[in-house]
Amino acid sequence: MHPSDAPGHRVQVRRRPVFPAIVVGSSVFTAAGGAALVFGLGNPGGIGFLVFSALTALIGVLEFAKPYCVYDPARGELRFPDLFGVKDRVHGAPAGEHLYFDGRTVVRALPNGARIAVKTWPGRAEDVARMTALMPRHPGAPMNPGR
Incomplete structure (x- = not known):
């Protein structure tokens, strides 16, 4: 870790x-x-x-x-900082969504039941691996930062 x-x-x-x-x-x-x-x-x-x-x-x-994205495991928030600092894109709990890692992709589970993959390929592989290690493995899993 x-x-x-x-x-x-x-x-x-x-x-x-x-x-x-x-x-x-x-x-x-x-x-x-x-x-x-x-x-x-x-x-x-x-x-x-x-x-x-x-x-x-x-x-x-x-x-x-600037980082590509920032994951806060305590809040279940994935933030994509804007280059000029105007408006960050936020996925996860603050937007009423659930984030999870399905083994290949980071997925946003929307309140209406839709599933949307989150683009992580611009990020460095080792950083993405560290981030996904802290994510729940399925949509109903509780946020467990000790994973």
Whole structure:
């Protein structure tokens, strides 16, 4: 058990590093193209590329810094933080749902009986494994952070 997985602690699932790296890398290429247009060819239309590349680089840096999701076993809450901090997506008990791990996927059991799989592939596999180890195994199971 990881030290931060003790009952009462939240489990942060970090993003796989390849996705933010692709975003930052593409912003570098966009900036290079914009700089070539503005400074090499004297085309002021390339300024839009420079602004877009700065915004894309900011998004890539935020993806590196912020977790993909945070699981709170005590509350039964799975929170997906917004990159800019405006509005987080929240699944689980605060939304009137039950979260459980069925052996392959994290599933949201909605109040109307529907089942929806939660996307976890952008998260690092070791972090997702730590998170799912703390989740109940079926929809009716009580929240047991000691699992």
